[in-house]
Amino acid sequence: MRRATQGLTAAAVIGLASLSQGAWAHAHIASSEPAAQATVEAPKSVRVTFDSALEGALSKLTVVDAKGKAVTQAKPELDAARKTLTLAVPTLAAGEYQANWVAVASDGHRTQGSFKFTVK
């Protein structure tokens, strides 16, 4: 009986430890290409790198023009390290664009954000 209780306690401690580790696994944006607020030549893709691994099927990256219209219906690709989302885009005309991202970390926590860039 005592042994079983100890086993349960150990399991609870391990459970708590992995939960609190998970709480640190929120994905935050580390960098992007183009960078936020940058003015660039028309890029071939828009790329966002996060500080922790993502769930590819749930994470999103879209790019809209100044009128809010999506520039592509394509889905972003997640790299092997699961930290960078890359969205291939058609040749973008000069103007202002906004990238919107939703990052679902490996612990299921969701973060989101957006940034603007200008194509010259």
Ligand SMILES: [Cu+2]
């Ligand atoms: Cu989290």
